[in-house]
Amino acid sequence: MSGDELADALALANGHRAAPRTGRTGPGGPGEREHRTGHHDWTAARAAAARAGAERRPEPATVPLADALGHRLAEPLDALTDLPAFDTSAMDGWAVSGPGPWTLAAPPDGSREDARDEPSGGPHGLLAGHGAPAPLPDGHAVRIATGARIPPGTTAVLRSEHGEVRGRRLRAPRAPQHGADIRPRAQECRRGDRLLAAGAPVTPAVLGLAAAAGWDELPVLRRPRAEVLVLGDELLPSGLPEGGRIRDALGPMVGPWLEAAGAEVTATRRLGDDADALLAALAGTTADLVVTTGGTACGPVDHVRPALHRLGADLLVDGVAVRPGHPMLLARLPGGAHLVGLPGNPLAAVSGLLTLAEPLLRTPPRTDSGGPGPAGPLPTAPLLGAVQGHPRDTRLVPVVQDDRGARPLNFSGPAMLRGIAAADALAAVPPGGGSAGSAVPLLRLPWA
Ligand SMILES: Nc1nc2c(c(=O)[nH]1)N[C@H]1C(S)=C(S)[C@@H](COP(=O)(O)OP(=O)(O)OC[C@H]3O[C@@H](n4cnc5c(N)ncnc54)[C@H](O)[C@@H]3O)O[C@H]1N2
Numbered sequence: 001m002s003g004d005e006l007a008d009a010l011a012l013a014n015g016h017r018a019a020p021r022t023g024r025t026g027p028g029g030p031g032e033r034e035h036r037t038g039h040h041d042w043t044a045a046r047a048a049a050a051r052a053g054a055e056r057r058p059e060p061a062t063v064p065l066a067d068a069l070g071h072r073l074a075e076p077l078d079a080l081t082d083l084p085a086f087d088t089s090a091m092d093g094w095a096v097s098g099p100g101p102w103t104l105a106a107p108p109d110g111s112r113e114d115a116r117d118e119p120s121g122g123p124h125g126l127l128a129g130h131g132a133p134a135p136l137p138d139g140h141a142v143r144i145a146t147g148a149r150i151p152p153g154t155t156a157v158l159r160s161e162h163g164e165v166r167g168r169r170l171r172a173p174r175a176p177q178h179g180a181d182i183r184p185r186a187q188e189c190r191r192g193d194r195l196l197a198a199g200a201p202v203t204p205a206v207l208g209l210a211a212a213a214g215w216d217e218l219p220v221l222r223r224p225r226a227e228v229l230v231l232g233d234e235l236l237p238s239g240l241p242e243g244g245r246i247r248d249a250l251g252p253m254v255g256p257w258l259e260a261a262g263a264e265v266t267a268t269r270r271l272g273d274d275a276d277a278l279l280a281a282l283a284g285t286t287a288d289l290v291v292t293t294g295g296t297a298c299g300p301v302d303h304v305r306p307a308l309h310r311l312g313a314d315l316l317v318d319g320v321a322v323r324p325g326h327p328m329l330l331a332r333l334p335g336g337a338h339l340v341g342l343p344g345n346p347l348a349a350v351s352g353l354l355t356l357a358e359p360l361l362r363t364p365p366r367t368d369s370g371g372p373g374p375a376g377p378l379p380t381a382p383l384l385g386a387v388q389g390h391p392r393d394t395r396l397v398p399v400v401q402d403d404r405g406a407r408p409l410n411f412s413g414p415a416m417l418r419g420i421a422a423a424d425a426l427a428a429v430p431p432g433g434g435s436a437g438s439a440v441p442l443l444r445l446p447w448a
């Protein structure tokens with residue numbers, strides 16, 4: 001048995017005997033059955049987190065396009081113009097009128113600075129970026145560049161590689177079809193057309209579309225602001241483990257992970273195991289989402305549940321039937337901010353990120369004008385190797401995905417990051433385990 005298999009086996013066996021106690025039960029409280037009544041089924045926990053995301057009420061703001069990336073549209077994106085705004089040549093060649101051969105427009109009179117009104121346009125013909133060209137008489141042709149306005153009377157654009165010029169005569173071995181290589185005005189949208197619904201994330205492509213459609217500023221709902229609180233006196237910010245202390249693996253990981261899931265991380269703070277500092281940080285937070293690491297279990301310095309209890313927070317998810325990570329929790333603080341409590345074991349923290357933080361951040365807040373609904377079901381893939389399961393809980397296992405399926409990785413014990421660092425997804429293995437070939441839901445990692 002490899003080290004991580006042993007670690008898994010131990011975690012599974014431990015979970016079997018000793019489920020976490022909640023802040024409400026405490027040491028010496030009810031036994032496992034009662035502890036587990038507070039546990040959400042894994043799918044239900046993700047749904048509860050998504051609901052919490054939908055219930056957020058972020059302040060709308062109008063920001064320049066350059067600042068809008070990563071936020072969500074507060075209102076639908078409607079076209080402020082037809083696209084294209086005018087009939088446009090799709091190719092470099094000639095605008096032609098009627099069946100060929102055609103007479104080419106006379107080259108412009110060199111004595112005139114601006115020959116735009118000439119049927120031939122400027123010295124290079126009709127170029128992109130100029131005003132309306134003169135009409136093209138039947139039987140005539142004029143050189144035209146991609147993106148230039150089509151002169152009235154044009155029946156097609158003949159690509160430069162399809163025409164032969166002799167003197168002022170243009171011939172085409174094969175005549176272009178009527179309308180060929182002309183992008184008609186409003187082919188993509190008419191002014192006022194709805195391009196995207198409210199709630200859509202502003203991606204680089206959305207920025208491009210918004211600019212093309214005439215927008216200089218966008219009404220957005222800002223990304224949720226997240227604060228990370230790293231708990232644990234044993235954690236070192238740098239150097240090698242020493243004197244029983246270990247490196248903080250979650251401080252460097254959780255903030256960037258939340259950013260990748262759509263949050264704006266304002267701070268990562270190390271609070272040690274100081275209950276008062278935790279209470280003050282939670283009471284005074286200005287973030288939309290607080291993410292704590294560690295301190296979710298029932299040890300003597302596990303302060304998260306007691307702090308939430310003292311603040312009168314609303315516990316929305318109090319433990320989840322998932323391995324690793326079952327002590328994870330989701331709460332609403334009295335001020336309205338959400339709190340995700342990640343367990344301290346590093347892979348258990350990843351499990352909490354993907355089970356609670358990710359659906360909360362990814363689900364768009366419900367807007368008056370609607371918007372995208374909740375995310376659909378997770379994609380599935382066949383397991384390329386059998387995975388031992390937990391008797392009652394979903395198990396999340398790092399996998400590498402290829403076109404044949406999902407290959408489970410080693411080093412997937414709760415305290416290990418070696419598997420997940422090489423993974424591109426976590427497979428959700430149902431209670432009882434998964435045999436090779438069975439289809440399992442996959443949680444893709446944000447950067448995979
Ligand atoms: N009696 C029980 N004890 C525990 C149970 C249980 O069911 N009954 N569950 C275990 C499980 S599963 C987990 S996961 C942990 C969760 O514990 P906490 O969230 O309270 O986390 P800590 O106790 O603070 O730390 C656990 C472990 O992780 C290490 N850690 C913490 N933070 C970091 C960090 N930033 N970087 C690296 N490593 C970290 C910490 O040193 C501990 O080794 O509870 C079990 N106990």
Ligand code: MOO
Nearest residue numbers: 324325326348414
């Ligand atoms: O199963 Mo825990 O939540 O060690 O990771």
